[in-house]
Amino acid sequence: MGKISVIICTYNGAKRIVQTLESLYKQKLSCAEFEIIIIDNGSTDNTAQVIHDFKVDHPALTLFYHYEKQSGKSYALNKGLQESRGEILAFIDDDVIADGNWLFAIKKAFATTGAACLGGKVIPLWDNSCPEWLSGKASIFIPSFDWGDEIKSFTPPANFPCGTNMAFKRELVENIGLFDVNLGHVNRKLIGSEETDYCLRIFAGGGLLIYYPKAIIYHPLNERHVSKAYLRSRSFTQGTASAYIYAPVSKFSSLLFKKIKNISSKPDSPNKTDTPGNLFDGFYLQLKLIFYLGFLYGMVFKKIVPAQRKPLKIW
Numbered sequence: 001m002g003k004i005s006v007i008i009c010t011y012n013g014a015k016r017i018v019q020t021l022e023s024l025y026k027q028k029l030s031c032a033e034f035e036i037i038i039i040d041n042g043s044t045d046n047t048a049q050v051i052h053d054f055k056v057d058h059p060a061l062t063l064f065y066h067y068e069k070q071s072g073k074s075y076a077l078n079k080g081l082q083e084s085r086g087e088i089l090a091f092i093d094d095d096v097i098a099d100g101n102w103l104f105a106i107k108k109a110f111a112t113t114g115a116a117c118l119g120g121k122v123i124p125l126w127d128n129s130c131p132e133w134l135s136g137k138a139s140i141f142i143p144s145f146d147w148g149d150e151i152k153s154f155t156p157p158a159n160f161p162c163g164t165n166m167a168f169k170r171e172l173v174e175n176i177g178l179f180d181v182n183l184g185h186v187n188r189k190l191i192g193s194e195e196t197d198y199c200l201r202i203f204a205g206g207g208l209l210i211y212y213p214k215a216i217i218y219h220p221l222n223e224r225h226v227s228k229a230y231l232r233s234r235s236f237t238q239g240t241a242s243a244y245i246y247a248p249v250s251k252f253s254s255l256l257f258k259k260i261k262n263i264s265s266k267p268d269s270p271n272k273t274d275t276p277g278n279l280f281d282g283f284y285l286q287l288k289l290i291f292y293l294g295f296l297y298g299m300v301f302k303k304i305v306p307a308q309r310k311p312l313k314i315w
Contacts, residue, residue, distance in 0.1 A: 119161020
């Protein structure tokens with residue numbers, strides 16, 4: 001298996017990207033076996049200078065900086081696909097820390113599992129501690145993923161790799177194409193789901209998606225990640241993005257309406273006052289309901305659902 005291209009998209013990441021780059025510099029895999037492709041998606045801070053300085057201080061790394069003026073993470077991801085040269089394309093965010101064995105594990109996984117695409121663990125690192133109201137099921141709305149210590153197969157749309165710890169073979173790009181630019185964060189607008197859509201397209205094309213637990217990313221979580229307002233906004237826009245991806249699939253749409261009816265009729269509704277007994281249940285149901293409302297918004301108002309979107313054969 002050939003060289004790995006690590007693709008990092010950043011927007012105003014000057015204060016956070018160095019820890020990500022440091023973790024890549026400390027990889028068990030030799031620096032000669034991977035390259036780092038950084039796509040600056042219109043930053044207005046000193047991101048470019050920070051990356052230049054890091055490159056100068058770490059000459060052993062093969063690091064390339066590119067600027068993408070078109071706002072939107074999918075535009076940046078596509079720029080990364082076009083500028084990279086590796087046979088394996090690995091993706092992480094600009095605010096995470098890669099485990100020292102991350103790239104070694106990715107290389108081994110592709111060599112031994114037959115995967116077309118893989119994802120691994122994303123372990124949250126809390127500034128303080130996890131808030132009580134975010135425990136249990138509600139934690140699915142933060143960037144974390146731990147499916148245990150056994151190798152398993154993802155089966156979209158039930159489950160997917162997490163976008164900040166995902167890798168796939170370059171050859172897929174020729175068949176699957178680029179990331180859909182109707183999806184993906186635009187500056188601080190949390191549209192998202194571009195990686196979910198890409199994984200669905202891989203799966204629909206017959207590709208094997210593997211969970212490889214030894215590929216580990218650590219994700220620092222700050223106050224923004226765990227504020228209720230942020231999570232509500234993220235849930236709504238994820239629902240809207242899901243309408244774009246799934247709207248042509250009648251089975252998913254009918255299932256969605258049943259879920260909304262079930263949540264709306266629950267006696268412990270999200271509108272109840274948060275008490276120790278129903279604290280996490282209430283907020284989890286609230287986020288799920290907001291997600292479904294976002295889905296309906298995307299379907300009814302069709303803000304981002306173009307008519308040419310083709311159904312995916314995923315069932």
